[in-house]
Amino acid sequence: MSDLKKILPVYTPPDAVWEGIAEELSPLRGLQTTPPDAIWENIEAELSKSKQKSRYRFWGWYAAAAGLLLPLVGAALYLFLQQAPTETISYSEEKNTAQKVVYNSDFDQQYARIQALCTKRITACQKPDFKNLKRELDDLTTASLRLQEAIGTYNTDADLTQQLTDIERERGVILRKMEQRI
């Protein structure tokens, strides 16, 4: 051993390195994979087809029910109008049920799971394309939080809401890509 080697310090690798190796060597590795996007797109298409079919199936029943109810409703309306005063004031209240677009915290959990996996699959997480995706996700997360803040509680600006929806969708896409690479 050289003199220099004798005096220089030695370092021990973290346990995560072995865990990553063991996982790569596992015979189960590769059997559990994330399905490609096309699979979900097919499922979605099939679901929307079956929704349309079921709508057509019940159309006949709706028509029959309408035919039966229409004369009854007409008669009831005629009787009501005969008894009612000619001038009325009416008012109504409506509750604003518009869904507030919110920052998707499920993505944070998904991201935390990816980060946990990264401690075991160091190589995959250090690849440049993975790092690029991570950077992109960080930027989008920051943008999403800022937008959420700008939109505030009442969610009245349709443009901002649309932007937030787009960003959240993009975050979902990036997280899926990161999962595929890991």
Added chain:
Amino acid sequence: MTESDLVQGCIAQNLACQRQLYDRYKTAMYTLAYRITGDFDDANSVLQDTFLAVFRQLPTFRQEATLGAWIKAILVRNAYKQTTKIKRLVAVENLPEDSSAINWNIGNMDAARLEQAILALPEGARAVFVLNEVEGYTHREIAEMLGISEGTSKSQLSYAKKRLREMLVIN
């Protein structure tokens, strides 16, 4: 368990044997990976890639060298590849070959300071210095492992020694 038994166990994909082989070499290999890359994250990555390559290539290991030397050669290539992803060898002016041994003044030398000085060297020069002065490889072996000429290996070593002398004020 002898090294030969261990190798056979690893070829049979016995995880316990693979773990034992890893444990046997991990510290030496990790230290070398860190010294070449100068970064713990990179060293983690290099160590992981190296052992995965070792376990996959073990059936082709012909025992012409010791197992440790074989693993080390794979590691050095991986580590050097990791450093050259970003930068190449620094352009070195034609320095005369420096075959003089540096007196490391072992007794008084502060190991941490020495390590810092080595890590402060440019990547290529540091890799050559570590392989030659610390690990004891010849210029021919270094040239083969790093894919450079022997002349480049010599000039990078001269540059590394010159810089270290300056940094550590050694005569």
